[in-house]
Amino acid sequence: MALNYLWIAFFIIAFIVALIRLIFFGDTEIFKLIIDGTFDSAKVGVVDIALPLIGIMTLWLGFMNIGEKAGAINFLSRIIGPFFNRIFPDVPKNHPATGHMVMNFSANLLGLDNAATPFGLKAMQSLQDINPKKEEASNAQIMFLVLHTSGLTLIPLSIIAQRAILGAKDPSDIFIPCIIATYVATVVGMVAVAIKQRINLFNSVVIAWLGGITLFLAGTIYYFSAFLTKDEIETVSKVASNITLFTIIVAFITGALIKRVNVYDAFIEGAKGGFQVCVTIIPYLVGMLVAIGVLRNSGVLGYIVDGFNWCFTQVGIDTGFTPALPTALMKPLSGSGAKAMMIDTMKTYGPDSFIGRLSCVFNGSADTTFYIVALYFGSVGIKKTRYAIPYGLIADLAGIIAAIFVSYLFFGG
Numbered sequence: 048m049a050l051n052y053l054w055i056a057f058f059i060i061a062f063i064v065a066l067i068r069l070i071f072f073g074d075t076e077i078f079k080l081i082i083d084g085t086f087d088s089a090k091v092g093v094v095d096i097a098l099p100l101i102g103i104m105t106l107w108l109g110f111m112n113i114g115e116k117a118g119a120i121n122f123l124s125r126i127i128g129p130f131f132n133r134i135f136p137d138v139p140k141n142h143p144a145t146g147h148m149v150m151n152f153s154a155n156l157l158g159l160d161n162a163a164t165p166f167g168l169k170a171m172q173s174l175q176d177i178n179p180k181k182e183e184a185s186n187a188q189i190m191f192l193v194l195h196t197s198g199l200t201l202i203p204l205s206i207i208a209q210r211a212i213l214g215a216k217d218p219s220d221i222f223i224p225c226i227i228a229t230y231v232a233t234v235v236g237m238v239a240v241a242i243k244q245r246i247n248l249f250n251s252v253v254i255a256w257l258g259g260i261t262l263f264l265a266g267t268i269y270y271f272s273a274f275l276t277k278d279e280i281e282t283v284s285k286v287a288s289n290i291t292l293f294t295i296i297v298a299f300i301t302g303a304l305i306k307r308v309n310v311y312d313a314f315i316e317g318a319k320g321g322f323q324v325c326v327t328i329i330p331y332l333v334g335m336l337v338a339i340g341v342l343r344n345s346g347v348l349g350y351i352v353d354g355f356n357w358c359f360t361q362v363g364i365d366t367g368f369t370p371a372l373p374t375a376l377m378k379p380l381s382g383s384g385a386k387a388m389m390i391d392t393m394k395t396y397g398p399d400s401f402i403g404r405l406s407c408v409f410n411g412s413a414d415t416t417f418y419i420v421a422l423y424f425g426s427v428g429i430k431k432t433r434y435a436i437p438y439g440l441i442a443d444l445a446g447i448i449a450a451i452f453v454s455y456l457f458f459g460g
Contacts, residue, residue, distance in 0.1 A: 112317020117302030236442030331425025
């Protein structure tokens with residue numbers, strides 16, 4: 048599915064809805080709201096995302112270059128290689144892309160957003176190096192992107208913190224539901240893409256790795272829920288995440304010293320690419336954020352929620368969860384928008400209400416698919432995304448459905 052058609056569709060749908068609101072409901076402010084929103088979205092894309100990203104990218108691409116020269120990336124590739132060789136069959140064995148993807152997934156798992164993005168962009172560039180069709184996403188790039196958009200995170204720290212700010216009695220009570228929902232999204236996304244790409248997942252290596260990850264997550268969930276208080280969970284997650292991040296930096300530097308690499312020169316060499324990467328993605332990022340803003344400000348999402356509510360009512364399904372759907376619908380489009388929706392929902396219904404908690408689980412169940420597509424594919428000049436977006440949305444849908452079921456299980460209706 049080309050971004051071209053999706054981008055056009057967003058504008059046309061928003062225009063039609065806005066015209067209907069003007070003609071039939073007399074909403075004379077709707078077009079002003081949409082136009083103002085385009086300027087705000089463009090500003091967010093450059094000022095709030097791209098410019099801060101320059102510093103982060105410069106820093107981490109420098110450290111990544113040190114790690115590569117120290118052999119850390121190849122080391123990770125050899126460890127994870129047997130598993131990744133099966134779900135990324137087009138990537139050569141021990142290719143640096145494997146190590147870059149591992150670093151990205153590890154950073155996401157620990158909630159280290161600032162480190163995850165540079166690792167992910169580096170992984171996408173490595174995959175682009177072996178992509179025979181430079182303007183079209185390869186199978187490996189699509190699998191990587193879909194796994195990334197599923198947003199597997201071990202500790203949803205920012206959501207817990209926001210719940211605490213709004214006065215939730217137990218801010219961390221969404222911890223287990225979030226992990227379950229995002230894990231379901233990840234597995235469904237991987238299986239869906241594997242079926243599309245005809246990748247055989249029924250082999251001992253894949254089953255062993257998935258089983259091991261499942262046991263690890265289950266053990267972590269049990270430990271946090273059975274032995275730690277909410278304050279201890281937040282403390283342990285913060286300390287563990289930051290220790291892990293600094294350990295990576297020190298390990299890269301130590302390995303480079305052992306190999307007699309000029310560490311500072313290696314850092315500068317890698318860091319030089321940070322600015323260019325961010326400049327490259329600005330047009331893609333602004334274009335997608337503006338289209339999303341137009342769709343949101345036109346009121347399309349509100350009508351979609353009303354439509355879902357009507358459909359569920361007609362077939363006799365409980366509609367107690369529908370007030371939280373705006374957060375779920377916004378998440379694939381905009382991370383900041385989904386966060387705003389989540390906060391607004393908690394303020395409206397209460398952070399300890401079923402709707403308030405469900406909106407938090409929705410926010411933690413997946414990542415921002417359209418933003419990630421624009422960012423990652425834009426960084427390497429890919430224009431033909433093929434089936435990356437629909438399959439990313441399949442993972443998002445699985446996360447949404449899982450979030451609803453697990454929230455009813457944990458919090459009632």
